Amino acid sequence: MDEKLSDLLIRSFDEELTFEEQVRLDNVLKNSEELRSEKKQLLLMRELIGNNKNSFGPNFSSEVMARINESGFSSGIFPLFKKIAFAGAASIIILLGLHVWSGGSLSLESILGVESAAQDVVTFNVMGH
């Protein structure tokens, strides 16, 4: 069998052939028992493949629901948590930025306000003397 003809035949099932290709295929199909037989086989093959209907069988939806419930409904809360967490993180970064911009230092003490508290204590002690 001419490979080009076989290819043309296969293509004819899924795409529109050019006018010349279609005429050529039709002519050969009229005259070639071999090509007609191949067409029948290809159609049978496509039918067999098309009938290859698989399924997951019983209980599939219950299994899906069980897995969703396991990992679950908390995943519905997760996006909300994420939004709050992002907003919180953004606020902290903005506050830190403002702090640095206004001339503050980035030491842990200054961020926590411990530095000024310590100074207050020293002042208090001096006065106590």
Add this chain to the structure above:
Amino acid sequence: MTDYNSNEEKILITNAKGGDENSFRQLVEKYQDQVARVVIGMLGNSDNARDVGQEVFIRFYRSMDQFKGESTLGTYLTKIAINLSLNELKKIKIAQLRIVGNIDSINDIEDLNQRQDKNEIKEFVQQAILKLEPDFRIVVVLRLIEGYSTKEVSEMLGIPLGTVLSRLARGQEKLKIILMPKM
């Protein structure tokens, strides 16, 4: 291919988005066969395929808010099923090689027309499909099993129509070589 039943389905989706478990379950039941045909077509009938099938719906559950109905739900789920199946194929490449090894032995199997058992024929065809390279296999599954048009397959996979057509033709050539001697 499952038809998009707009009204009833939209209500189910809206309810499911609102947290109605029963509506979501109905969507799973409606589309599980469609997802099964794609996933099992790609991975074979295995526990892996079942896990991937479940994962398809779990992913959908988690991203339901992003589903705006621009494509049908069937197409949306099919896309998830394709992506997860291809990921799974990458993960189990070694296992896949083992499966292909098994498929080589199908030459010893008796002719199709002597087979009385439909399940055996189905399994034989399934094994033949699994013998295709994943790029060809997915096109064959979507076009010949799911019945999508070549244009839809092209859009779904994000590849040119010409590529779909050539993969489809080459896929069928290979299937012909495997199946026809038995027909």
